[in-house]
Amino acid sequence: MFAFFRISLFLVLTTSSLLITQLQAEQDGKIMALLIDGQNNHNWRVTTPLIQQTLEGCGRFDVDVLTSPAKGESLDDFNPDFSKYDVVVSNYNGQLWNDETQRAFEAFVSGGGGFVSVHAADNSFPQWRAYNRMIGLGGWGGRSEKDGPYVRWKDGEKRFTRDLSPGRGGTHGKRVPFLVVVRDSDHPITKGLPSTFMQTADELYGKLRGPAENMHVLATGFSAPATGGTGEHEPLLMTIQFGEGRVFHTTLGHDDQAMQGLAFQFTLQRGTEWAATGTVTQPEVTGETLTSDQPAVRDPAGVVPAELTAIPDVMGKGWKRLFNGSDFSGWSQKNGTATYRVENGTIVGKTAQGSPNSFMCTNREYENFELTFEVKDDPGLNSGVQIRSLSKTDFKNGRVHGPQVEIENSPGESGYIYSEGTGRGWITKPQPVKDAYQNGEWNRFVIRAYGDRIQTWVNGKPIADIRDTESSRKGFIGLQVHGIKRDTGPFEVRWRDIRIRELQ
Ligand code: ZN
Numbered sequence: 001m002f003a004f005f006r007i008s009l010f011l012v013l014t015t016s017s018l019l020i021t022q023l024q025a026e027q028d029g030k031i032m033a034l035l036i037d038g039q040n041n042h043n044w045r046v047t048t049p050l051i052q053q054t055l056e057g058c059g060r061f062d063v064d065v066l067t068s069p070a071k072g073e074s075l076d077d078f079n080p081d082f083s084k085y086d087v088v089v090s091n092y093n094g095q096l097w098n099d100e101t102q103r104a105f106e107a108f109v110s111g112g113g114g115f116v117s118v119h120a121a122d123n124s125f126p127q128w129r130a131y132n133r134m135i136g137l138g139g140w141g142g143r144s145e146k147d148g149p150y151v152r153w154k155d156g157e158k159r160f161t162r163d164l165s166p167g168r169g170g171t172h173g174k175r176v177p178f179l180v181v182v183r184d185s186d187h188p189i190t191k192g193l194p195s196t197f198m199q200t201a202d203e204l205y206g207k208l209r210g211p212a213e214n215m216h217v218l219a220t221g222f223s224a225p226a227t228g229g230t231g232e233h234e235p236l237l238m239t240i241q242f243g244e245g246r247v248f249h250t251t252l253g254h255d256d257q258a259m260q261g262l263a264f265q266f267t268l269q270r271g272t273e274w275a276a277t278g279t280v281t282q283p284e285v286t287g288e289t290l291t292s293d294q295p296a297v298r299d300p301a302g303v304v305p306a307e308l309t310a311i312p313d314v315m316g317k318g319w320k321r322l323f324n325g326s327d328f329s330g331w332s333q334k335n336g337t338a339t340y341r342v343e344n345g346t347i348v349g350k351t352a353q354g355s356p357n358s359f360m361c362t363n364r365e366y367e368n369f370e371l372t373f374e375v376k377d378d379p380g381l382n383s384g385v386q387i388r389s390l391s392k393t394d395f396k397n398g399r400v401h402g403p404q405v406e407i408e409n410s411p412g413e414s415g416y417i418y419s420e421g422t423g424r425g426w427i428t429k430p431q432p433v434k435d436a437y438q439n440g441e442w443n444r445f446v447i448r449a450y451g452d453r454i455q456t457w458v459n460g461k462p463i464a465d466i467r468d469t470e471s472s473r474k475g476f477i478g479l480q481v482h483g484i485k486r487d488t489g490p491f492e493v494r495w496r497d498i499r500i501r502e503l504q
Pocket of ligand 1: 042119120253254255
């Protein structure tokens, strides 16, 4: 039920906010990438954020994630608008897309769009001919000699061979580190890379079969028999020309561990830029960084600048006032009937008998940002501040929902994050800090939302630091006055000095 909700929510989002995202991205020169997941025999919920972080971390991409209906559900309405993007990246290995979507995708790529197939995306769609021409080679799914040759590097002959002998397509040995050997150092993707470099423990795909038309193998890896491999130099990185479109195919990236490998990250970043634009503008990577004696690893989230891990400096530059101190211009009340008034530059929310939760919400939506405010809350009143939240007529008739940074008197959960209105409950767990909030005083809250990471501080104390892959990455900010029990209250909550600093 919840998964289905997320999908419909996303489709609503795509119509309302993607255009804006796209315009912003075009303005700052970023490549627009659509990352598709939703079905995969691999853990796409874990790997999609890593792919997104890897791409966005190099500063060249703005990535939207599109999650398909779950396995077994109908894909009749799964019709992504590929045309908005420069490149489509697939982390998808599942049910066949509907005819219309297949044709749209073929038209997108053959018309000059970029496509990147990551690891098990090349297991997908054995029955879809055009898709197999795009990826060049694929594995499993009943693939055999009917689908095309094995393509291998023969070290003795110093050339690639195409082997049409009978046999299944797709295999791998144990997950071990292996050497990536560049076979063409003149291609834009590989030109700025060392000639050999180690990938951390990963599946080394072998025996892939496919049409292999207009395919160019950039790098191979030796699939060692000692660890269950084929004894062949198997293609790892490939480019394929499909009509006017460019395809980058990487077989690397089985799981989160494999995606820690710099070999995976740098080749994905460069390959995706090339697929999108035909060139690579990213800086050269030397053998000191991308080492060949042992695998170099890095948390993809670690590409976020270091200054984004410490508490934001609320006295620093770049902050903008969200509340003008005198009226509610730029804000709208949603859901309940609690009252909000302005008093001496402070927003005062007051409970109303019989009202559900009320929210005073920014009209604008925010994606990556730092937010700060001061708050003072009557004992007995639960409150909170919504971030990246939504209110849509087709979801519970406009019910405000999304991550809420909790506000309540100590001992309590102030600073922890609750998924308002979704039935999901607390996003943060465990919640050991109960006393950061000072009752009867002004309390300084600081929040950072960047990618799927949300961090909070209350009075300088770190409270939450989570990765939330389920909530929307973009939405409004809302000040909550909670509903109250009959014959209690009225209670008040006050906010002041509400400021935001948007992050790229
Ligand atoms: Zn795998």
